[in-house]
Amino acid sequence: MSDQPELLFIDGEWREANDGRRFEVEDPADGSVLARVADAGEVDAADALDAAVAAQAAWAATAPRERGEVLRAAYELIIERTDDFARTISLEMGKPLAEAAGEVAYGAEFFRWFAEEAVRIHGRFMSAPDGKSRLLTLKRPVGPCLFVTPWNFPLAMGSRKIGPALAAGCTVVVKPAEQTPLTMLKLADLLREVGVPAGVVNVVPTSDAATVVSALMGDDRLRKVSFTGSTEVGKILVRQSADHLQRVSMELGGNAPFVVFEDADVDAAVAGAMIAKMRNMGEACTAANRFLVHADVADAFATALAEKMGAMTVGRGQDDGTQVGPLIDSDAVESVSQLVTDAVHDGATVVTGGTAPGGPGHFYPPTVLTDVPAEAQINSVEVFGPVAPITTFTSEEDAVAAANATPYGLVAYAWTKDLARVMRLQESLQSGMIGINTGLVSNPAAPFGGVKESGFGREGGFEGIEEYLDTAYVALPAG
Numbered sequence: 001m002s003d004q005p006e007l008l009f010i011d012g013e014w015r016e017a018n019d020g021r022r023f024e025v026e027d028p029a030d031g032s033v034l035a036r037v038a039d040a041g042e043v044d045a046a047d048a049l050d051a052a053v054a055a056q057a058a059w060a061a062t063a064p065r066e067r068g069e070v071l072r073a074a075y076e077l078i079i080e081r082t083d084d085f086a087r088t089i090s091l092e093m094g095k096p097l098a099e100a101a102g103e104v105a106y107g108a109e110f111f112r113w114f115a116e117e118a119v120r121i122h123g124r125f126m127s128a129p130d131g132k133s134r135l136l137t138l139k140r141p142v143g144p145c146l147f148v149t150p151w152n153f154p155l156a157m158g159s160r161k162i163g164p165a166l167a168a169g170c171t172v173v174v175k176p177a178e179q180t181p182l183t184m185l186k187l188a189d190l191l192r193e194v195g196v197p198a199g200v201v202n203v204v205p206t207s208d209a210a211t212v213v214s215a216l217m218g219d220d221r222l223r224k225v226s227f228t229g230s231t232e233v234g235k236i237l238v239r240q241s242a243d244h245l246q247r248v249s250m251e252l253g254g255n256a257p258f259v260v261f262e263d264a265d266v267d268a269a270v271a272g273a274m275i276a277k278m279r280n281m282g283e284a285c286t287a288a289n290r291f292l293v294h295a296d297v298a299d300a301f302a303t304a305l306a307e308k309m310g311a312m313t314v315g316r317g318q319d320d321g322t323q324v325g326p327l328i329d330s331d332a333v334e335s336v337s338q339l340v341t342d343a344v345h346d347g348a349t350v351v352t353g354g355t356a357p358g359g360p361g362h363f364y365p366p367t368v369l370t371d372v373p374a375e376a377q378i379n380s381v382e383v384f385g386p387v388a389p390i391t392t393f394t395s396e397e398d399a400v401a402a403a404n405a406t407p408y409g410l411v412a413y414a415w416t417k418d419l420a421r422v423m424r425l426q427e428s429l430q431s432g433m434i435g436i437n438t439g440l441v442s443n444p445a446a447p448f449g450g451v452k453e454s455g456f457g458r459e460g461g462f463e464g465i466e467e468y469l470d471t472a473y474v475a476l477p478a479g
Helices: 042-061 064-080 082-093 097-120 156-168 182-193 209-217 231-241 266-282 298-310 330-345 396-404 419-428 464-468
Strands: 008-010 013-015 022-026 033-038 124-127 133-141 145-148 172-175 201-203 224-228 247-251 256-260 288-294 349-352 367-370 387-393 411-415 433-436 469-477
Touching: 008 042, 008 182, 033 182, 042 133, 042 172, 042 201, 042 209, 064 082, 064 097, 064 156, 064 182, 082 097, 082 182, 097 156, 097 464, 145 156, 145 209, 156 172, 156 182, 156 224, 156 464, 172 209, 182 201, 209 231, 224 231, 224 464, 231 247, 256 266, 256 396, 266 288, 266 298, 266 387, 266 411, 288 298, 288 396, 298 349, 298 367, 298 387, 330 349, 330 367, 330 387, 387 396, 396 419, 419 433, 464 469
Parallel strands: 145 172, 145 224, 172 201, 224 247, 256 288, 256 411, 288 387, 367 387, 411 433
Antiparallel strands: 008 013, 008 201, 022 033, 124 133, 133 469, 349 367
16 A cells, blocks of 8 residues: 555645654454554644644635535545545455445545535525514634544545535544544545645544544634544533534434334345445444344244345455455454344344354354344444344334334334335434335435434535534614
């Protein structure tokens, strides 16, 4: 990876960390070192924010069409370099190349979508109800932003924050995940290439996220924080944001129910389950986490799902034919293994998979469990691995109650042919997103986000750019 940027990107330049430190980025398939990346500290974070603050006024004053054209150029160049981005994603994160290419297409689309939204920022003008004055509202960029992105979608989780921020006229500092900084550094280089001005986008990889993020949030010039990651860390950041009342967007953990009713097309439900469960090896906040299946179709569903999951090829992401890559690290394998072990102890049956293969790399086989007790721990936490635990139900009321019996509310999936039931479910399921007879809800044109402890704020859709805009009101005399 000789052409891969490995330095900090601050004020349009590549530079070493202030203290010269670097940290290693490993290939999760074998533990080999892919790169040694500059390791940002507090001084570097301050420099990055200085650059973002200095560039803010000029970028906000840049014509919306010009901002949009830069984003459109970024979209086109990312698509042109799909293979290069996909290989980097696959190497540092583990997912198969074909799936990595899918992430590139998805991630790039946020730049195209928000390139079009940049010119549609508007306010309103109206007469006051008493007719004595006029009301004018306008939208203004919130100002310098901090983005803390996760390792599981190293391109898309960055682009769906950077896209709307740049469209709105905000400058940004990005702190990518320690496990997967290479993709974001490559993206920073591409944004520089298409004409994003110095200081508008800054990237500070670090092995000490808590220190760097705290230092940035402790500066009152930072006006917005967007975080994708665990609920536990999200709560810490929300508390920290209170000191300077920074605006925050939180895309946090999930515990998605996948509900299959007795009238569902079982074959279609299984096909949807493969998408909802196995995207990214199950390492996705939108991954189906709990399979709630009506007792009348549970056996047929479990048999068909186990057949498909058991037939998947596990291997290195860059190898031909690989369908399931490694998990991100050894802790992930240990966590998934323990959840499966505990579920079996509680009475669950392993239909396929269920045992880590050992050897080099952080692999875990696609696994289907049946007869999982509702109270099993695997039903109450985010699995983040290729495991499908199946629990049965007998009534719609019980299914909805079980689906909602979680502090999380990011996404829910439901399979049924009953239109009246669909109308009931869209009102009763406590989730920010609901997939009806589909295993894929993510779409740049749709507002992505959750309720309850899955966070707040929306990314994508018409709503996404609003996260980066303040509303100003001007009172005018009538005459």
